[in-house]
Amino acid sequence: MTDDPDLRSVREFHQRRPGAAPGALDRVRRRVQTATAAPHAPRLLPRWAAPAAAAAVVAAVVGGVALLGAVDRGTPQPGGPTGVPARSANTAPEGADPLWLKYGAAVPVPTVFAQLDQAAAGAALAAPRPGELLCSHATVLTRPGPSPAPGSAPATAQAQVHCFEPEGLLEVPAPDPAEVKGQSAAERLAAARDGFAAAGPGWGYPTAAWLATLPTDPDLLLAGFRAGTRSPAEIDDLTRWQQYGRFLARVDPLLPAAQRAAFHRLLGRLDGLTAAEAFTVSGKRLYAVRLTSGTIADELLFEPNTGRLAGHVELTGPAPVNSLTASPGPGVGEPVPVRQELWKYVSQPAATWAVPSATARR
Numbered sequence: 001m002t003d004d005p006d007l008r009s010v011r012e013f014h015q016r017r018p019g020a021a022p023g024a025l026d027r028v029r030r031r032v033q034t035a036t037a038a039p040h041a042p043r044l045l046p047r048w049a050a051p052a053a054a055a056a057v058v059a060a061v062v063g064g065v066a067l068l069g070a071v072d073r074g075t076p077q078p079g080g081p082t083g084v085p086a087r088s089a090n091t092a093p094e095g096a097d098p099l100w101l102k103y104g105a106a107v108p109v110p111t112v113f114a115q116l117d118q119a120a121a122g123a124a125l126a127a128p129r130p131g132e133l134l135c136s137h138a139t140v141l142t143r144p145g146p147s148p149a150p151g152s153a154p155a156t157a158q159a160q161v162h163c164f165e166p167e168g169l170l171e172v173p174a175p176d177p178a179e180v181k182g183q184s185a186a187e188r189l190a191a192a193r194d195g196f197a198a199a200g201p202g203w204g205y206p207t208a209a210w211l212a213t214l215p216t217d218p219d220l221l222l223a224g225f226r227a228g229t230r231s232p233a234e235i236d237d238l239t240r241w242q243q244y245g246r247f248l249a250r251v252d253p254l255l256p257a258a259q260r261a262a263f264h265r266l267l268g269r270l271d272g273l274t275a276a277e278a279f280t281v282s283g284k285r286l287y288a289v290r291l292t293s294g295t296i297a298d299e300l301l302f303e304p305n306t307g308r309l310a311g312h313v314e315l316t317g318p319a320p321v322n323s324l325t326a327s328p329g330p331g332v333g334e335p336v337p338v339r340q341e342l343w344k345y346v347s348q349p350a351a352t353w354a355v356p357s358a359t360a361r362r
Contacts, residue, residue, distance in 0.1 A: 120307030203228030
């Protein structure tokens with residue numbers, strides 16, 4: 001019994017070592033206990049690794065008490081309203097596709113929204129002219145999960161284009177010559193036009209003129225949003241964040257600056273927000289505003305120079321450690337992106353997008 005390596009490691013962990021401050025050992029014990037009890041831990045170390053792990057923890061404490069003390073006395077990095085640490089330079093696992101965003105310095109969330117509001121106030125909306133469609137050109141990057149198994153399929157990138165009629169933001173489906181079942185592209189568009197004609201402008205069929213009438217007071221805007229989208233008043237912040245994000249992504253090119261600022265104020269009320277600079281593979285700088293709830297995080301990407309929404313990232317789980325002997329990388333412990341979408345809206349002539357004929361109306 002006394003030779004059991006697990007018991008010996010635990011006993012040694014609780015013994016005081018020369019040069020180790022008792023307070024430092026207590027902090028490590030609490031952190032180990034908290035991590036062990038975490039309900040969303042992605043995986044546990046196998047039993048045979050416990051002695052080595054415990055010994056490594058003690059060695060780190062003995063050799064790094066001064067460093068722990070310096071960290072504890074440090075000033076928090078600016079982040080959300082109360083300050084948060086800067087994000088990792090890269091939350092993707094080692095060897096990940098370079099198309100994933102790289103994260104930089106943390107930025108206070110109120111500062112981000114204030115800068116976005118100021119930029120939007122000075123930027124003119126690029127409303128499509130008659131005969132033009134509003135088209136979203138997006139690059140979507142996905143991976144199977146936060147810690148794909150060795151040899152599994154790598155992250156995949158896909159280009160997507162969606163075009164919309166500005167009035168009602170009706171999606172114009174691209175004709176599919178191979179389509180043999182169900183409604184044709186022309187029939188689907190005709191049905192959407194009929195729905196818009198019957199309902200008129202509103203939350204389901206937004207127009208530039210209707211968006212300009214939305215309240216700029218966030219409380220009134222929230223009441224209208226709940227009523228117009230049939231959203232219950234009592235839902236969690238993550239769901240609310242996702243609802244706002246979907247709506248903003250849809251109407252962003254047509255949303256006036258004052259109403260945009262009101263939506264930013266609604267976003268800023270939610271709990272669990274942090275913000276940081278983010279950089280695309282080409283070096284373009286964005287603001288990444290993230291809401292974290294448990295092991296799920298959802299991120300909206302904004303352009304600092306226009307205030308416009310430029311993308312969306314879904315993240316989950318902490319970044320994995322590649323091996324038991326490897327030192328944790330900069331992203332360990334942070335959510336890992338599993339889906340990243342970057343887009344740009346442009347106006348283009350309807351003739352360049354095969355618009356189904358209006359004569360196909362039922």
